[in-house]
Each structure stands twice: as structure tokens, then as C-alpha cells.
Amino acid sequence: MNYDPLHSAHPANQDWPSSYWSSTVSQPQPLDSITGTQSADVVVIGAGYTGMLTAHYLASQFDVDCIVLEANQVGFGASGRNAGFVLKGSGRLGYGQMAKRWGIDVAKGIYREFTQAVERVDDLISEHQIACEPQQTGYLKIAHNPKHVHKLQSAADFIANHLGGQAEFIESNRFKQEFMDHQQAFGAMRYDDGFGINPLKLALGYKQMLIDKRVAIYERSPVIEWQQTAKGHVLTTPDSQIVARNVVSAGNAYTPKKFNPLIDRRYLPILSNVIVTEVLSDEQLAKAGLHTHQVAMDTRLLKYYYRLLPDNRILFGGRGAVTGADSNNPKYAQRLYRAMLEAFPSLSSTSIAYSWTGWIAAALDDMPHIYSQDHTSYSLGYCGAGVSFSAQAAQRIAQSIVGEAIPQLPLYQQPLPKFPFSRLRRVGQRGYYHYAWLMDRYR
Numbered sequence: 001m002n003y004d005p006l007h008s009a010h011p012a013n014q015d016w017p018s019s020y021w022s023s024t025v026s027q028p029q030p031l032d033s034i035t036g037t038q039s040a041d042v043v044v045i046g047a048g049y050t051g052m053l054t055a056h057y058l059a060s061q062f063d064v065d066c067i068v069l070e071a072n073q074v075g076f077g078a079s080g081r082n083a084g085f086v087l088k089g090s091g092r093l094g095y096g097q098m099a100k101r102w103g104i105d106v107a108k109g110i111y112r113e114f115t116q117a118v119e120r121v122d123d124l125i126s127e128h129q130i131a132c133e134p135q136q137t138g139y140l141k142i143a144h145n146p147k148h149v150h151k152l153q154s155a156a157d158f159i160a161n162h163l164g165g166q167a168e169f170i171e172s173n174r175f176k177q178e179f180m181d182h183q184q185a186f187g188a189m190r191y192d193d194g195f196g197i198n199p200l201k202l203a204l205g206y207k208q209m210l211i212d213k214r215v216a217i218y219e220r221s222p223v224i225e226w227q228q229t230a231k232g233h234v235l236t237t238p239d240s241q242i243v244a245r246n247v248v249s250a251g252n253a254y255t256p257k258k259f260n261p262l263i264d265r266r267y268l269p270i271l272s273n274v275i276v277t278e279v280l281s282d283e284q285l286a287k288a289g290l291h292t293h294q295v296a297m298d299t300r301l302l303k304y305y306y307r308l309l310p311d312n313r314i315l316f317g318g319r320g321a322v323t324g325a326d327s328n329n330p331k332y333a334q335r336l337y338r339a340m341l342e343a344f345p346s347l348s349s350t351s352i353a354y355s356w357t358g359w360i361a362a363a364l365d366d367m368p369h370i371y372s373q374d375h376t377s378y379s380l381g382y383c384g385a386g387v388s389f390s391a392q393a394a395q396r397i398a399q400s401i402v403g404e405a406i407p408q409l410p411l412y413q414q415p416l417p418k419f420p421f422s423r424l425r426r427v428g429q430r431g432y433y434h435y436a437w438l439m440d441r442y443r
Contacts, residue, residue: 003324003359005253005324007323008324009256012072012224014072014076016075017076017358018356020313021200021201025200030073031073031218032219033218034067034069035239037243039243041064041246042244042246043235043247043248045235045249045250047217048077048250048390049203051068051394053394054248054250055068056215056394062401067218068210069218069221070220071223072222073220077252077359081356082199083305084199085305085385086195092366093366095155104162108162110409110410120388121202121388122134125202128208130205132201133310134196137193138190138292138294140189140296142185144186146186148186152169152188155189165191168190172186176289179294180288181344183344184342195295196295196309223235223259232244245375247375249263250378253270262373263378266363268364270360271357271358272317272318273317275333275336275340276313280313288346290308290344293307293309293310301440302319304316304318316340321357322426327357360383360386361383363417364418367383367411368380368383370396370397370411371412372397377400379397
């Protein structure tokens with residue numbers, strides 16, 4: 001994958017991801033691209049989770065005419081590359097930090113939004129019978145050193161005592177006996193919701209929902225120019241020009257560097273790398289002490305995330321290269337493999353079967369923003385937790401477009417802050433990686 005949001009003009013002419021997920025499905029025949037002169041009340045740019053669900057809610061709840069444009073094929077971007085973690089949360093801010101910044105009522109409101117996001121994905125899977133292999137519920141946040149044990153204990157207490165949520169702290173011995181014999185785990189906080197899925201099958205399930213609803217999805221239709229005129233928004237693709245009253249930018253980290261003044265310079269694209277092992281035998285599972293299919297993530301600044309897949313492979317992910325040009329360098333997969341063996345040394349006899357990368361969007365203030373202005377809406381900054389929150393974001397965007405009130409929360413009422421010295425974002429990213437590595441190692 002050579003696409004780089006900070007260098008490429010647009011993400012067109014890219015192949016489907018060569019990933020474990022793509023090995024589990026047959027690639028569909030492409031849908032038609034858009035041609036000629038068109039018009040619509042709403043045009044959604046990007047047929048990922050956010051874009052497709054925004055169109056779904058607009059059509060099914062509000063009977064709004066909309067068109068969805070996808071630069072490649074559904075599943076090309078983050079929706080077909082992520083780790084398949086349906087989590088309650090997004091960004092780096094803890095709920096205690098939110099309460100200090102905005103007050104307890106806002107923290108409760110954000111917690112409700114994140115909780116509803118997980119429930120919303122679960123409901124969509126059930127209602128539309130999407131065969132995306134949902135796994136055992138539970139999200140484990142693992143203390144990677146003794147200093148983080150108290151932080152997780154405090155976080156679990158705060159959620160239970162102030163937010164009315166379900167979170168428990170699991171001490172180290174119980175964690176290793178009941179969940180996984182992780183050599184760098186010193187305890188964990190467990191949410192009772194959250195679960196793993198096959199993200200590409202989920203995306204294709206959402207696509208089928210739109211097809212069944214007769215919502216127009218056009219593939220291989222990148223927006224190469226976006227103008228705001230007296231007629232409305234004028235979007236140009238290679239073979240078409242579309243006039244729209246409202247436009248939703250739903251590309252998240254696959255949004256081009258220069259796209260629209262409301263969006264430009266408001267996020268940092270970061271490459272995440274994922275490896276999947278070959279199938280583990282019962283003996284290997286027993287030696288590694290792997291007793292759960294719940295999703296897991298550690299407390300590092302440069303986080304590792306992992307889970308046991310339905311066919312008993314281990315998925316293990318973390319940061320990748322800094323630039324798209326370096327994305328396929330095998331050293332990043334090997335780095336993840338070494339990290340996996342530090343956690344589960346008995347797996348040294350297993351090998352990497354799949355490795356791939358994908359872009360996530362980081363926000364300067366470490367939280368996602370869904371924002372609308374001048375008939376333009378965007379959802380950006382999922383920070384790696386977009387499988388669930390994209391569903392809630394899509395609902396809120398749809399409500400906003402039709403004029404319904406949405407919660408008065410920073411997620412929805414404030415635009416994403418722009419990155420200062422945006423041309424130096426990559427320089428700052430490299431510096432942060434060095435800083436975070438030292439903090440993760442010594443703090």
C-alpha cells in the first residue's frame with residue numbers, strides 16, 4: 001500500500017488490502033462508477049463504516065436522497081484493514097481526565113455515547129444478520145508494568161462509582177489463570193462489553209444493507225475536486241460532476257491532505273501494522289495459557305492490541321512505518337512478532353502468516369469530532385477505535401443534517417483543532433515515537 005494521505009492527491013487506483021480478512025471472502029465485482037451530471041440532497045464521500053451507516057440512517061430513518069462515493073472498492077480503507085475491535089471508547093483521554101476538563105456530566109454523556117456505539121454495532125449485526133464472526137464479549141485493558149496497576153484500578157472504580165458502568169479490575173494471578181498467561185501483564189481492567197469481529201465482512205454487510213435499501217453506492221469514483229458555489233457543493237470525479245446541498249466527508253484517515261478548508265490540517269494519519277499467525281495447535285494454546293477470545297490492549301503509549309481469532313490464530317497489532325512509502329518494510333512486522341514473543345514466549349515456533357498496514361486518524365486533542373458547518377459534515381479522529389464509534393457518529397451526522405438536536409458534548413459541538421506547523425507533522429510524529437518508546441520502557 002503506497003497511498004499516503006499527506007502526499008497523495010487522492011486515494012484512487014488502490015487495490016484491496018492483502019490481509020487475513022481478504023483471505024476469508026471472495027472479492028466482489030466492482031459496482032459501477034458514477035458518470036454524467038448528477039444531483040442529490042446529500043453526497044457521502046467514503047464508503048467505509050461511517051459513510052455507509054450515515055447513508056443508511058439518512059435513508060431508513062429520514063427518507064433522505066443520498067449518494068455514496070467510494071474511491072476504490074468498499075473495504076479498501078480502514079474498514080477492511082483494522083483489527084476488528086468493537087470497543088467502548090475512542091482517543092486517549094480517560095473518563096477521569098474528561099471529568100476534570102469538562103465536568104462529570106459531560107464525562108457521563110461521552111461514556112453513554114461510547115456505550116451506545118458498541119450496542120449499535122451489535123444491534124446492526126443482529127438485525128441485518130451480518131455474518132462477521134462476532135466473538136466472546138469483553139474488553140481487557142492490560143497493565144504492561146506495575147506502575148499502571150493503580151491507574152487501572154482507579155479507572156475501574158471511577159467508571160463503577162461515577163459513570164454507572166460495568167468495569168472490574170483483575171489482579172495478575174487471576175488474569176493469567178483465567179484469561180492469558182501474558183508475561184508482561186500485571187493486572188487488567190475488564191469492560192463487560194466490546195467484542196471482536198471480522199471487519200471486512202462487517203463492511204460488506206453494511207454495503208449489502210445499502211444495496212437492499214436501494215441507496216446508490218458508486219465505486220472507483222474518487223472526488224478529485226470539491227467546490228462550494230452558489231448552486232451548492234460541486235463535486236468532480238473522473239467521469240462525473242455532482243451538485244449536492246449537503247456533503248459528508250467520511251474518509252477519516254484516508255481523506256486527502258488538501259480536500260476542504262473545513263477539514264484540511266485537522267488530523268495526523270498514522271500507520272498501524274497488523275500481523276496474524278498461522279493456526280495454533282491445542283498444545284500451543286495450552287502452553288501460551290490462552291483461555292479467552294476477548295479483545296485486549298495494553299497501557300503503553302505505543303499500544304499493542306491482540307486477540308485470539310475464531311480459527312485459533314493470534315492477531316497482534318501496533319504502530320507501523322511513519323510514511324506510506326515505507327509501509328511494506330518487513331521490519332515492522334518483525335518488530336510486532338518480537339513483541340508478541342515477549343508476551344507469549346512459548347509461541348516462538350509459530351510464524352507470521354499475514355501482515356498488512358492501514359491508516360488511522362489521530363486528533364490533536366486525542367478525541368474524535370463530528371462537526372457540521374455550511375452544509376458540510378465530517379467525522380474525523382477515531383484514533384483507532386472507529387469500528388464502534390463510527391456507528392454512533394453516523395447516527396449523529398444524519399440527525400444533524402435533518403435538523404434534529406444532538407447531545408451537547410465536545411464530540412459534536414467543537415471542530416477538530418488544527419495542527420500547528422502542519423507541514424512538520426511527520427517530524428513531530430517521529431519525535432513523539434522516540435519519546436513514547438522511552439516512556440513505555442521506563443515509566
